[in-house]
Amino acid sequence: MKLLKLVCPSCGAKLEVNSNLEKFTCNYCGVTSLLDEESITVKNINSKLSNCINELKEYFDNGNYQKCYDLANKYLIEYPNNKKIKEYIDNSEEYISEIFASNMLKKYEHWKTKSFSLQELGADYNKIKYYRDNYESETIEKAYTILYQLKKGYHNAMIILVIGLLSILFLPFVFTGCTK
Numbered sequence: 263m264k265l266l267k268l269v270c271p272s273c274g275a276k277l278e279v280n281s282n283l284e285k286f287t288c289n290y291c292g293v294t295s296l297l298d299e300e301s302i303t304v305k306n307i308n309s310k311l312s313n314c315i316n317e318l319k320e321y322f323d324n325g326n327y328q329k330c331y332d333l334a335n336k337y338l339i340e341y342p343n344n345k346k347i348k349e350y351i352d353n354s355e356e357y358i359s360e361i362f363a364s365n366m367l368k369k370y371e372h373w374k375t376k377s378f379s380l381q382e383l384g385a386d387y388n389k390i391k392y393y394r395d396n397y398e399s400e401t402i403e404k405a406y407t408i409l410y411q412l413k414k415g416y417h418n419a420m421i422i423l424v425i426g427l428l429s430i431l432f433l434p435f436v437f438t439g440c441t442k
């Protein structure tokens with residue numbers, strides 16, 4: 263028995279495979295391949311899983327990160343613990359978060375001249391906060407700071423509004439209290 267150093271034809275992971283095996287399964291992407299001992303070549307068994315991995319690779323390489331992310335999450339239900347699928351989820355989300363952050367910078371850059379709802383701001387803030395917790399990026403950090411300050415500004419404005427309303431409501435009582 264000897265160990266062969268091979269590259270998985272599906273995901274490119276470096277593997278060590280027992281030479282007397284006919285088939286082997288990559289412990290990274292989970293795809294099973296045939297081992298041709300004579301020529302020390304591997305042939306991909308055209309399995310459903312290898313098609314899935316290929317599809318993810320294609321979307322990712324073409325820069326369609328959202329599609330890659332959505333599909334990878336769908337495939338993960340079918341193949342839980344698959345390291346390659348998880349890697350695609352993580353890598354595509356990293357790109358998605360970066361794109362989202364630069365869109366947020368554009369969206370809220372001139373916030374004084376634009377109108378947006380508090381609900382919209384809240385949703386954007388929660389998303390950028392999630393990305394900030396998971397990915398380190400200058401763009402995300404910048405977008406987070408802007409959204410955080412905007413949200414805080416809204417919060418303070420609401421407190422002032424409530425205090426204002428309360429004082430208007432209680433003002434008559436204060437006055438009647440004084441005249442008695």
Ligand SMILES: [Zn+2]
Nearest residue numbers: 270273288291
């Ligand atoms: Zn593999």
